Amino acid sequence: MKKKNFIPIAKEVIETELKSLKKLKSSINNSFNKAVEAIINCKNGKVIISGVGKSGIIGKKISSTFASVGIPSFFVDAAACSHGDLGQISSNDILILISFSGESAELKNIIQYVKRNKKITLISIVSKKNSILYKSSDISLLIPNVLEAGPGNIVPSSSTVVQLSLGDALAISTMNYRKFGKLDFKKFHPSGSLGAKLKTVEDLMIKGNNIPFINENIFMKIALKIMNKFNQGVLIVRNKKKQTSGIISDGDIKRISEKNSNIKNLITKNIMKKNPISVDRDMLAAQALSIMNSKKVTCLCVHNKNNRKKTIGIITIHNILQANIR
Numbered sequence: 001m002k003k004k005n006f007i008p009i010a011k012e013v014i015e016t017e018l019k020s021l022k023k024l025k026s027s028i029n030n031s032f033n034k035a036v037e038a039i040i041n042c043k044n045g046k047v048i049i050s051g052v053g054k055s056g057i058i059g060k061k062i063s064s065t066f067a068s069v070g071i072p073s074f075f076v077d078a079a080a081c082s083h084g085d086l087g088q089i090s091s092n093d094i095l096i097l098i099s100f101s102g103e104s105a106e107l108k109n110i111i112q113y114v115k116r117n118k119k120i121t122l123i124s125i126v127s128k129k130n131s132i133l134y135k136s137s138d139i140s141l142l143i144p145n146v147l148e149a150g151p152g153n154i155v156p157s158s159s160t161v162v163q164l165s166l167g168d169a170l171a172i173s174t175m176n177y178r179k180f181g182k183l184d185f186k187k188f189h190p191s192g193s194l195g196a197k198l199k200t201v202e203d204l205m206i207k208g209n210n211i212p213f214i215n216e217n218i219f220m221k222i223a224l225k226i227m228n229k230f231n232q233g234v235l236i237v238r239n240k241k242k243q244t245s246g247i248i249s250d251g252d253i254k255r256i257s258e259k260n261s262n263i264k265n266l267i268t269k270n271i272m273k274k275n276p277i278s279v280d281r282d283m284l285a286a287q288a289l290s291i292m293n294s295k296k297v298t299c300l301c302v303h304n305k306n307n308r309k310k311t312i313g314i315i316t317i318h319n320i321l322q323a324n325i326r
């Protein structure tokens with residue numbers, strides 16, 4: 001095959017789609033606020049997305065995004081609704097119908113069903129004001145007429161990009177209002193690389209009776225036995241008030257042993273590193289790893305809220321790497 005440069009075509013497609021997104025940005029109005037408010041107020045129902053063809057594929061992604069931010073949602077195929085799947089849509093639900101033309105034959109049965117059930121809110125994402133979908137909707141999100149990328153303006157491309165972007169805007173606006181943060185997001189993404197990135201220090205830390213605590217006034221010969229027993233490569237030193245006052249790592253012991261052959265007769269508080277680095281239990285493990293790398297340490301103490309002197313756990317670089325966090 002004769003070599004051909006396709007890069008200009010790629011750039012032209014992207015430029016065409018960028019123009020369509022700019023048109024969408026300019027078209028956002030108060031109907032968008034009404035749609036977000038309806039979703040926020042949907043306490044006893046679900047957000048159901050439906051569409052036909054390419055719009056249906058986009059609808060599946062939008063529904064998945066809603067579910068991932070804690071909004072109960074699923075996709076129902078518009079064509080299947082005429083063969084029994086209408087039963088999935090019930091009172092108090094919000095139905096978001098996506099159709100560029102708003103005139104697809106498959107939509108009519110859904111619209112009639114929704115209109116008979118006054119407790120279902122119909123939100124449309126549609127490009128034609130005179131369409132049956134636009135006129136039948138409780139809230140209509142009118143997307144601009146856009147030029148499709150490629151020859152003949154026939155391949156759904158810019159139109160589906162616009163639909164997808166509007167769906168993302170709805171989900172993220174709702175997420176923002178509900179103050180849905182990283183810890184909430186983690187609940188719905190427990191597996192895979194994303195789940196690993198969202199793990200917190202508390203998910204991975206060593207806690208309870210597995211923390212190698214020692215008193216700051218004991219001899220190192222006792223401390224060394226405790227270190228061997230716990231096999232964590234570190235000791236957390238506390239004062240008589242049970243407050244964390246220092247930390248001793250196996251690396252510290254090796255360095256001191258090179259200078260002092262009688263380390264066993266030393267008191268722990270005389271060789272410990274004072275004021276060890278402590279992180280909040282809700283910190284992302286990836287952030288804790290970054291702190292370890294920048295401070296050149298392999299273990300951090302863990303506290304709850306602002307109580308830094310009360311160690312509730314320890315997290316080591318091995319805990320983090322074993323969780324596949326890099």
